[in-house]
Amino acid sequence: MAKYSLKINGKTQQVDVDPSTPILWVLRDHLNMPGTKFGCGMAQCGACTIHLDGNATRSCVLPVSAIGKSAITTIEGLSENGTHPVQKAWLEHDVAQCGYCQSGQIMSATALLKSNPKPTDEDIDNAMSGNICRCGTYLRIKEAIKTAANTSNAK
Amino acid sequence: MKNIKSQSRRDFLRSSALAGGGLMLSFNLFAGGQRSAAKTAEKITALNLAETWSELAAYIKITPDNIIKILVPNPEFGQNVMTSLPMMVAEELDCDWKNVVVEMSTHDNVKYGPQFTGGSNSMRMYWKPLRNAGAAARQMLIEAAAQTWGVSASEISTKAGVLSHSSGKTAKYGEMAAKAATIAVPKDVKLKAPKDFSIIRNSKKNSEGTKVVTGKPLFGIDYRVDGMLIAMIQHPPAFGMKLKSFDATAAKKMAGIKDIFSFKLYDDSFEQGGFDTRTHNEMIAIVGNSTWEVMNARKNLNIQWEAAGDVKETMSGRGGKIEKIVPGRLETTANQLELMAEFAKKPSKELRKDGDPQTAFKNAAQIIERTYNAPFLAHNTMEPMNFFAHVQEDKALVAGPQQAPGWSEPTLSKILNLPADKIEIQMTRMGGGFGRRAYAQYMYEAARISQKMKAPVKLIYTREDDMTYGIYRPMYTATYRAALDANKNLIGFHVTGGGIPENPIHANRFPAGAVDNYLADGWEIPSNITIGAFRAPRSNFNAAAEQSFLDEVAEAMGKDPIQMRLDLLKRAKENPVGKNNDYDASRYIGVLELLKEKSGWGKPENAGKKRGVAAYFCHASYAGHVVDMVMRDGQPYVEKVTSAVDCGVVINPDAARNMVQGAVVDGIGQSFYGELTHTDGVPDQNNFHNYRMIRHNEAPKRIDVHFVENDIDPTGLGEPPFPPVFGAVANALFKTTGKRYYNQPFMSEQSKS
DSSP: OEEEEEEETTEEEEEEEOTTOBHHHIIIIISOOTTSOOSOSSSSSOTTEEEETTEEEEGGGOBGGGTTTOEEEOHHHHOSSSOSHHHHHHHHTTOOSSOTTHHHHHHHHHHHHHHOSSOOHHHHHHHHTTSOOTTOOHHHHHHHHHHHHHSTTOO | OOOOOOOOGGGSEEEEEOTTSOEEEEEOOSOSOOOOHHHHHHHHHTTOGGGTOSOOOOEEEEOTTOOEEEEEOSOOSSSOHHHHHHHHHHHHHTOOGGGEEEEEOOOOHHHHTTOOOOTTOHHHHHHHHHHHHHHHHHHHHHHHHHHHHTSOGGGEEEETTEEEETTSOEEEHHHHHHHHTTSOOOSOOOOOOGGGOSSTTSOOOOTTHHHHHTTOSOBGGGOOOTTOEEEEEEOOSSTTEEEEEEEOHHHHTSTTEEEEEEEESSOTTOOBOTTOOOSOSEEEEEEESSHHHHHHHHHTOEEEEEEOOOEEEEEEETTEEEEEEEOOOOOOHHHHHHHHHHHHHSOOEEEEEESOHHHHHHTOSEEEEEEEEEOBBOOOOSSOOEEEEEEOSSOEEEEEOOSOHHHHHHHHHHHHTOOGGGEEEEEOBOSOOTTGGGSOHHHHHHHHHHHHHTSOEEEEOOHHHHHHSOOBBOEEEEEEEEEEOTTOOEEEEEEEEEEESOOOOOTTSTTTTTOSEEEEEEEEOOOSSOBOOOSSTTHHHHHHHHHHHHHHHHHHHTOOHHHHHHHHHHHHHHSOOSSOOOSOHHHHHHHHHHHHHHHTTTOGGGTTSEEEEEEEEETTEEEEEEEEEEEETTEEEEEEEEEEEEOSSOSSHHHHHHHHHHHHHHHHHHHHHOOBOEETTEESOOSTTTSOOOOGGGSOSEEEEEEOOOOOOOOOOSSTTSHHHHHHHHHHHHHHHSOOOOBSSHHHHHHHO
8 A cells, every 4th residue: 555645636635555456446436426437447448537647547447656746637627517518518518428428538538638729520539439339429529629619718 | 016906997196295295195096906016017118018017107397486306107219208207297297398397106006017127118108198198188177276266267268377267366276276185186177189289299309408518417317325435346258257266455455445345136036027138147236435445456356167068047027937048158159050040941930821822932933032140239238237236134126227217126125025015116317218228137146145234235337347347239230032923023921030049030020911911930049148128129130121122122122122011011012911010101101101292202313322221110100211331541431311200299399309319320330339249158249449439430420310290199219210220331331332231230240242
């Protein structure tokens, strides 16, 4: 076990866990932040996507010991009530079916728009193909990303 | 099972006052029946549900401050019942949708009936009961206002949750709710005519949308209580293997580990009910403080497995107790295919015969014969199987993702030796279901582990557990034969199909009823690989095979594929062959005609497109697609899809479109890539690196969804648009590549060509 001080959604949180523990399980089990989802455990489905210093990162394969001083943002950190432009776009297009993958989809989309505010369809394809949606809501995800991109404060 | 009492008609509706004032209306929507939940469950499988309920209750609560709470009886797995079911109540209640708060109900088969999500049944099963509930509440509110104002009820109208009298008096529902609670419940209520709908047929946003996009703990895997332990199970690595012995000494010493033990899912004498499954009966539970610690300890187990051999299972269901032998064979895909080919040559069970097919084929000028194969499919819900359980001496609480809690409760009661009324099942939102969560062995496992640990436990499957310990879509094959006379008329049709371990044939569906000489037969190969419902069971294979075959027959007949279907359906409509034809030929024709129009089928501007068409009937609905395919980077790619669906009244149109679009994407993905194979009983795929799922860049650019507009009571939607995608994709592949695709997944076939 080792102690870590983690910067998560602008707050510093202390945990005492095995250094190999993926940050996904630190969030879910130790910090009671279940918005970040477990899907595959091998960075193949994207359900666990968080931001590490603003970049989309699969938290299921990222050990807590590798975080260092990097800032973590989770779905809970985007906004509490769904007011972030990407969340709003998701609601406008009523994207979700079961909804399980959508935290990860939204985190991937938000990171994309941060680095590329006006993505083309191809840019979206490239950025979003790591996130599986078993319900098949991909078309609405794409539309929501375009809507968010057109919202001036989408960053 | 809870005590189910017979209800008389006078118990149809009951009202009571809410603490703090306000109205609570409870409904026993189907009074008079005596059926148990289990019997109802059997009927559900027969898709015959609305008539069979013993009781069902729903609640509307209206508070003085005008909040209208509507409870949803059926568990949510992405079909959006959390929105569409309350819309039915709100429509007849005539309230303002903005004031509606939606909540998942508790599990209670007495109050709510079977509470089953599956079989594309939710809209069908609640269409009348929930509208009756809303209409009755509205009438009571009117009566309360009439008494308060001293006027006749007939002079009071309602609009958007406001009661109005011609004198100018108005009141919000909340103001009259307490009084309404004292009013006798009306015996007969009048329902709105479809032309007067103002909520139904008007798209409403997902009532849980904000919770989803903000990552709120909605799902079973998010469930948590203080002092909860985490458990995982290690199941045998292969179908047909069992636990021999294990040594957990080292693993038990690891940090955070509470216990490691083996346990049996069922006792040896257990008689399985209709929806119980037993993939493996003895497993190892690893229990600890946190998921990662449990995962790590699991890797340190030293386990010996051995061949299970043939296993005798006792099933007790409809038709009494039966015993069956589950073969111990360790299956390998190549051998499965050989075995199926061998069985296909043997005489099989006749399922339907019209006319004289033997003579028709003997006299045929041309016979077309094609064989189609499809593999096992894993459901791969994004939320892996999991369940929370807290089993105590005299009671148990379980919570998690379950499509059919009413079916699992009797089994849980037997396993725990607790009366059903001491078991509480909480239904969480499900991260996908697709049929997988109609089976509840993961709930029973969690309960077994909690009982042993005497502690609250959440069982979690890893993706590998989920994929290799599944209740799969069976492996199927079917051979279709068509007899044409010298004038290219279809004079005979024969389908013979089988599978491991289930045959796929729906003998009474199209083109049965449209061909004079028709034969359907089937066979089955027993297996230890556990199977179950998968989005439109059997249909999802039949539509692929049959619709692909019809395309080829149309070609041989020199006919346009839509026209050929329309001609056959015209025959089935005007002069049907045989009895018991499942489908309504008029609605089938309607969908094809809408599809033809909306896709611009046969129009000169679409002449250069590589298009495939298919349509299918299942779950009382009709759906068809035109798939436009191109070659992209050397691979076939579905660029655009036009869909037409007849599911009766569409309650929430935008959500319904979402469902159809999802079914199209799912259908393309499964037909292109979906495949679970085996080597010596071991599944060859165990996670998303080797089980290919359709991804964002592979989805079509556009899917246009069109509904047939009619006032027919709603029929299914979750499943019906899925099966015909497979056929339309196969037919578009032929146009794109010049080659017919007979074996799924199509992209494996593509890579071999």
